[in-house]
Amino acid sequence: MYGLSQLKMNQHFLTILEKCINLSHLKQLQSFIISQGHSHTQFYIFKLVRFCTLKIFNFYYARLLFDHLPSPNIYLYTAMITAYASNPNHHTSAFVLYRHMLRKGKPAPNNFIFPHVLKSAPEVLESNGTKLVHTQILKSGFGQYPVVQTALVDSYSRTGSCIGIARDVFDEMSERNLVSWTAMVSGYMRVGDVGKAVSLFEQMPNRDVPSWNAVIAGCTQNGFFSEAISVLRKMVMVGTGEGNRPNQVTVVCSLSACGNTGMFQLGKSIHGYVYRNGIDNDCFIANALIDMYGKCGSLDTARRIFEMSSKKNLTSWNSIINCFALHGQSENAISLFEEMINCGFEDIRPDAVTFISLLNACTHGGLVEKGRAYFELMTSSYNIEPRIDHYGCLIDLLGRAGKFEEAMEVINCMKMKPDEVVWGSLLNGCKIYGRLDLAEFAVKKLIEIDPNNGGYGSMLANLYGALGKWDEVRKFRKKLKEQSAYKTPGCSWIEVDGKVHQFYSVDKMHPRTDEIYGILESMVAFS
Incomplete structure (x- = not known):
């Protein structure tokens, strides 16, 4: 009879929790379980902690619930550390809570908690943090678990000096899956070793969308824009047949590469792909489109996409301001800045990037006094160093x-x-x-x-x-x-028939060099 009533109690609790939408609702539910004598029942506290961290993002109240328990179990520790590790502002809290758990001696860490601790370790103690956790992993007997080894690869690769250790861990893995391969590729990209990243990517027995994205994003972030476009083309030709169609991340990174190389036609094709394939045109894609069209000189299209965007964030404003600043349209850039600070949204506040674009606009327009004023405004009104x-x-x-x-x-x-x-x-x-x-x-x-x-x-x-x-x-x-x-050497490039041709000063490596120089000589002769 007790088991049946407990089952009904659990179902009743979960039903009410699904309908909660704020902290006030959660507190009412908490009061109810306390009145039923369940103030220390770990199952209920676990669900409340998860609700606080995942639904209303109230880490403070989640920690109050956690600390109220005399002996939280491993699931509660995992829930709390996972929440902290997923938020960049709480990495230290994740590591400190893990250390507290070890010092108490119970519960013992398991293979599920280590990946989340490793995510925070390099952010708190750099390479030493990862090494400390690695030592505990070996003592606990979880050193051969693939999910833990993959997390170690990722954690070590986040500090450039330990990329070699990351590779050693990767090479020692008896079972490598797509996640572990992608983690190592991303690690090389993170430290700027594009050559090794691409080489390792080519060795992958199988590839999925995240692995393709790791290479495209890595090439773009390291300034290898043409290489990023080449990988995109290969993904479309080879990957699509394997079911690996470009997604939002692919689109955003590829548009960035197009903008930085001036590949306007390819950028337009990617824009068309977004519409044809029903990819959610969220703020990330809208911002990438604004940036691409702006850098390629199509300011009217960039402005139109900006105006049509229903969710303009700070990046949206920064992108459109930068577009006009880059092309010397100083007054338009400044007008957009004034519009931004007067838009009335508290979450849209100029940052360091905004003022770089604004100062560039003043430079191109020769607006010395305005430039001085904005530099002073940045430091005095917005406290930006x-x-x-x-x-x-x-x-x-x-x-x-x-x-x-x-x-x-x-x-x-x-x-x-x-x-x-x-x-x-x-x-x-x-x-x-x-x-x-x-x-x-x-x-x-x-x-x-x-x-x-x-x-x-x-x-x-x-x-x-x-x-x-x-x-x-x-x-x-x-x-x-x-x-x-x-x-x-000086470098220039041009897009012809969807392909980018690069030329360096005094460079004769292009396969059509003789033809190019012949045309140049004929042009000089008739000038």
Whole structure:
């Protein structure tokens, strides 16, 4: 009889829980189970904790429920640590709770809890965190569980110095599944080793959509945009036959690659694919489309997609502002910024990225006073600490306006060491206004940062020639020949019939080089 009434109680509890939509409802349900003598029944507390973390995202109240129990079981610890680990703001809490569980001595961790702890470990103690958990895993006897080994691969690969350990764990796995292969590929991409990532991807016995996405996203994030497009084409040709159709993640990453390479036609084709295949056109895809069309110069289309988007978030506003800033439409960019801050949504508040686009817009429009005002607004009204990118934009703005004294004052007051962007921006202004003395100073700073960059050395030699310092020119050119200096070649590309052709300065590697040069020579002859 008791078992039957308990079963009815459980069903009644779960039915009411499904209808709860806020904390007030949950507290009423909690009061009910307390009145029935179940204040410490772990099954009910587990369900309440899960509701708090998954439905209403109230981690504080979930922890109050958890701490109320004298001896939470492993399922409650797993629920609480999983919730913490899934939120970037609570990684430390996940690791601290795991440590507390170990110190209490019970319950003992199982193979389900370790993957979530490993997700937080590198965020709290970097590589040492993963190593500490790895030691506990081996002591607990879970070292050969595939799900734990995969989590170790992912955790070690999140700190660049441990990518070798991640590969060792991967190689020692007796059973590798798609998740473990993808974790290792993603690890290589995360540390920028695109070559090894692609090589490992080619060795995969089977592939699914996440594994294709890992390579496309990794290539895009590391600046290998043409390679990302090539992998996309291969996925469409090969992967679709295996049931691996591009999804939202594929679309977003591919659109980013199209925008950065100027592949407008392919970007439009991907846009069409979204509509034809009924892919949910959420804010991520809408933002990617705005970015792609904007970077490819189709500002009207970018603006139309932005206006049609029903859920505009901060990224949406940043994307459209950046589009107009990139193409020199300063007034439109500034107008959009003003519209954003007056839209009335509390969750849409300018961030560091917004002000980089805004300062770029002021630079392209020569709006010095507005640029200064926005830089001041960023720090005083929005409490955003200027980053090196903001200083680079401000120096570029002042340099293009010939305000070198102010530019040097900004540089001297920076809280971080000026980088190549800052000195390069100053040098650009010096070239415009013929400030050879200050240009010489800027180039010397660039050489200090990267002494083997032959491009900087050539600049300085040319400046010495312009100043009539011919002895210095000879000395410096001799020095350049003696050292192993490099000079990054200029690069351009063009899309023809859906294929991107790249060209580098003095490069004759293109298969149609003879034909290209022949046409160029005929054009010169008739000019």
